[in-house]
Amino acid sequence: MFSGDYEKEFRYLFREKTISPDPTVYIFISSRAVPSDAPPGHENWYVMINVPENTGQDWDALIAEARQNIVEKINRMLGTDIERHIVSSSVADPRSIEADTASYRGALYGLSSNNMMAAFYRHPNFRRSIKGLYFVGGSVHPGGGIPLCLSSARIADSDIAGNH
Ligand SMILES: Cc1cc2nc3c(=O)[nH]c(=O)nc-3n(C[C@H](O)[C@H](O)[C@H](O)COP(=O)(O)OP(=O)(O)OC[C@H]3O[C@@H](n4cnc5c(N)ncnc54)[C@H](O)[C@@H]3O)c2cc1C
Incomplete structure (x- = not known):
């Protein structure tokens, strides 16, 4: 409505x-x-x-x-x-x-994504400085919402499998 x-x-x-x-x-x-x-x-x-x-x-x-x-x-x-x-x-x-x-502040989708650069500021799915540490979910790459969270899982899975 x-x-x-x-x-x-x-x-x-x-x-x-x-x-x-x-x-x-x-x-x-x-x-x-x-x-x-x-x-x-x-x-x-x-x-x-x-x-x-x-x-x-x-x-x-x-x-x-x-x-x-x-x-x-x-x-x-x-x-x-x-x-x-x-x-x-x-x-x-x-x-x-x-x-x-x-x-x-009760944000639902992690970092604010209200400007042109927002997509580039998202936290990546891995950290180069700590080998073997991966990030997945709505507040990291590629973003919030179930479809993107599933993409996030696929990317992290692929990274863990050594495709990164
Ligand atoms: C009100 C609302 C409506 C939404 N509507 C939609 C929609 O219509 N469509 C859509 O695509 N997306 C929607 N979203 C977004 C979507 O739900 C989220 O982007 C997605 O669920 C995030 O997934 P996640 O796995 O990153 O985190 P979550 O789904 O939050 O999962 C994190 C899990 O970790 C658990 N946890 C936290 N801390 C610990 C700990 N220390 N130890 C163990 N477990 C822990 C939590 O209990 C939780 O189960 C909505 C979100 C909200 C809040």
């Missing part, structure tokens, strides 16, 4: 370091494909929005406001009253992601 003004949404994120009042909302319901992912008669909604890096914002206030905006948007777009169907919910935010995974 896209924001009415996608560019403005990103101004909120990168300039104001806050959440757009009209966020783009991504929803994934795995129990539609795998029914055992949710209790019988229920669904597991994974609802995600874009948020800024953790720079010490009042996340509890931002989350409360965003939750209300998301619920209103879902209700408006689906013609429903989603709140009354919610049995339980939990929230991950840049604070908890940072605390749980040690990622800088």
Whole structure:
């Protein structure tokens, strides 16, 4: 469910370091494909929005406001009253992601990749100075996301096999 003004949404994120009042909302319901992912008669909604890096914002206030905006948007777009169907919910935010995974400011994809040179700054899959040490995954070459992580594994595997 896209924001009415996608560019403005990103101004909120990168300039104001806050959440757009009209966020783009991504929803994934795995129990539609795998029914055992949710209790019988229920669904597991994974609802995600874009948020800024953790720079010490009042996340509890931002989350409360965003939750209300998301619920209103879902209700408006689906013609429903989603709140009354919610049995339980939990929230991950840049604070908890940072605390749980040690990622800088809660970054999901390692180093910022917002400029032309970013691809060249990614950490390589090996280190010349320490023979036998390899790196694989979303924060190293070639980048984040499952397809690139699998490429990363293939490259590291090939390096280990001596093809580097
Ligand atoms: C909210 C969100 C949505 C995403 N959506 C998508 C999407 O739709 N499509 C897509 O392609 N990508 C998506 N991604 C990106 C993708 O999930 C990641 O790029 C990818 O999972 C990274 O893989 P990884 O193996 O590097 O790290 P991870 O998948 O994080 O695996 C690292 C593992 O190491 C474990 N670990 C950490 N420390 C230790 C330790 N000391 N000892 C032992 N184990 C340890 C962790 O528990 C974890 O299981 C999303 C990411 C997030 C956070």
